[in-house]
Amino acid sequence: MASLTIRDSRPDDIPAIAPIYGHWVETGLASFELEPPDEAEMAKRREAVLANGFPYIVAEAEGGRVLGYAYVSHWRTRPAYRFACENSVYVAKDANRGGVGRALLEALIERCTARGLRLMVAVIGDSGNAASIGLHRSCGFAMVGVLPAVGWKHDRWVDSVLMTRALGEGAATPPV
Numbered sequence: 001m002a003s004l005t006i007r008d009s010r011p012d013d014i015p016a017i018a019p020i021y022g023h024w025v026e027t028g029l030a031s032f033e034l035e036p037p038d039e040a041e042m043a044k045r046r047e048a049v050l051a052n053g054f055p056y057i058v059a060e061a062e063g064g065r066v067l068g069y070a071y072v073s074h075w076r077t078r079p080a081y082r083f084a085c086e087n088s089v090y091v092a093k094d095a096n097r098g099g100v101g102r103a104l105l106e107a108l109i110e111r112c113t114a115r116g117l118r119l120m121v122a123v124i125g126d127s128g129n130a131a132s133i134g135l136h137r138s139c140g141f142a143m144v145g146v147l148p149a150v151g152w153k154h155d156r157w158v159d160s161v162l163m164t165r166a167l168g169e170g171a172a173t174p175p176v
Contacts, residue, residue, distance in 0.1 A: 055112070122141055144164050
């Protein structure tokens with residue numbers, strides 16, 4: 001996607017981000033939320049990510065339309081986990097399969113590696129989510145497990161797929 005720009009998110013992106021996420025909350029299994037959060041809540045979540053020093057980025061098409069967004073957060077908050085993060089990538093429903101998710105995930109990997117993080121974790125809703133599993137696999141993630149029937153959404157049990165990718169030197173050397 002030559003006309004795609006990956007950039008840091010801004011507060012004025014929230015009106016575009018909220019419906020992207022809301023669509024997947026309402027129709028998909030990528031998020032285990034049941035009700036889409038409003039713009040105020042999405043803004044609060046973005047600020048929390050940034051306050052922890054993590055990237056929160058958007059993919060913008062020529063003309064300024066936000067086609068997707070991505071961020072990382074703590075994998076877990078205990079201090080020993082401080083070199084691991086969890087990624088989240090969401091793409092507008094009409095921009096799926098166009099390279100937006102890959103561009104966002106690759107940018108997250110690059111930014112998190114530069115920050116000194118050593119492991120990125122993907123928690124993918126639904127073991128049948130071939131698109132997200134394939135995206136992560138194509139970006140160097142490996143399957144590490146499945147939490148079977150860990151969620152109940154859309155009148156069925158839903159798995160969570162766990163995938164990981166080393167960042168930088170991974171576990172080969174101690175962190176700086």
